[in-house]
Amino acid sequence: xxxxxxxxxxxxxxxxxxxxxxxxxxxxxxxxxxxxxxxxxxxxxxxxxxxxxxxxxxxxxxxxxxxxxxxxxxxxxxxxxxxxxxxxxxxxxxxxxxxxxxxxxxxxxxxxxxxxxxxxxxxxxxxxxxxxxxxxxxxxxxxxxxxxxxxxxxxxxxxxxxxxxxxxxxxxxxxxxxxxxxxxxxxxxxxxxxxxxxxxxxxxxxxxxxxxxxxxxxxxxxxxxxxxxxxxxxxxxxxxxxxxxx
Ligand code: GLN
Numbered sequence: 001x002x003x004x005x006x007x008x009x010x011x012x013x014x015x016x017x018x019x020x021x022x023x024x025x026x027x028x029x030x031x032x033x034x035x036x037x038x039x040x041x042x043x044x045x046x047x048x049x050x051x052x053x054x055x056x057x058x059x060x061x062x063x064x065x066x067x068x069x070x071x072x073x074x075x076x077x078x079x080x081x082x083x084x085x086x087x088x089x090x091x092x093x094x095x096x097x098x099x100x101x102x103x104x105x106x107x108x109x110x111x112x113x114x115x116x117x118x119x120x121x122x123x124x125x126x127x128x129x130x131x132x133x134x135x136x137x138x139x140x141x142x143x144x145x146x147x148x149x150x151x152x153x154x155x156x157x158x159x160x161x162x163x164x165x166x167x168x169x170x171x172x173x174x175x176x177x178x179x180x181x182x183x184x185x186x187x188x189x190x191x192x193x194x195x196x197x198x199x200x201x202x203x204x205x206x207x208x209x210x211x212x213x214x215x216x217x218x219x220x221x222x223x224x225x226x227x228x229x230x231x232x233x234x235x236x237x238x239x240x241x242x243x244x245x246x
Contacts, residue, residue, distance in 0.1 A: 003034065003037070003054055003215070004052045004053050004054075005039070005054045005055075006039055006054070008055060008057045009043070009058070012064050013068075013093075013095055015059040015061070015093075016059070016148065016193040017194045020198060021056060021058075021091060021204075022056050024198045025204060025207065026038060028204055028224065029208060032221065032224070047075070047079045047080070049079040049080065049082060053215050054091075055090040056090075056092075057091075057092040058096050060095040064095065065099065069112055077115040077116075081115065081117045088211075090188065092187065092190075094190075094193055095151075100115055100117045101114055101115075101119075102120065105122070107124035107126045118184050120156060121156055124154070128151060129150070129151055129191075130149065130150045131149065132146070132240060133191075134146055134147075135167045135170070136165035137165045138165050139206060145192065145200050147192025148192060149172070149193065154173070154175065155173040155191075162182070163181055164180055165179075165180055166179065167179070168240070168241075168244065170240075186210050198229060200233060201229045205221055
């Protein structure tokens with residue numbers, strides 16, 4: 001068994017070590033004797049979405065998002081949309097998550113037209129939403145996910161998508177409606193940067209299981225010893241739950 005992972009714009013969208021999520025996916029596969037081939041596709045390179053079983057898009061500041069607008073439009077957008085409708089699993093973080101929506105209007109008034117693959121849009125404000133945060137994940141029976149957010153964009157979901165979960169501590173999609181992230185087909189979009197998957201191994205395995213089941217029909221993931229990962233998760237969860245009560 002093997003999974004082909006596409007890392008979109010790895011050299012441009014990689015804030016706060018977002019690439020660590022790809023390393024985590026690959027390592028959790030290898031520990032189970034499953035091969036993982038990771039391919040970066042960046043500006044000027046053709047995206048053949050049919051070649052891949054799982055997609056990862058990291059975050060980037062407004063500047064980086066603007067840099068890749070021309071490259072993203074056209075063929076890449078069409079490939080991404082068909083992969084999404086085809087049920088390929090995606091993990092998209094912050095700027096990458098925003099990119100799957102219709103547009104992003106920056107806090108200083110620039111309007112970036114994005115893929116429109118998902119029914120959502122983003123509007124920036126000067127005041128950023130920054131910090132460790134905690135949210136639930138509906139696909140994991142409401143389990144708490146620990147993350148780190150840093151964004152100016154407020155994302156609003158349309159009726160054709162649903163959130164990943166509810167914010168327990170922090171801001172999430174827009175700091176107002178209590179939602180965090182997006183779910184559509186097998187797309188997971190979230191504002192959580194950096195070591196999201198290493199600190200939330202259940203979410204990593206959900207993505208891997210989804211990709212393997214889609215490719216091979218059925219998938220049994222051998223349980224791994226997640227003692228360290230769980231300790232990192234629980235430490236932050238407890239810290240943030242204490243902050244909620246304070
Ligand atoms: N540029 C976007 C914002 O500030 C995304 C930032 C990010 O990926 N951290 O909302």
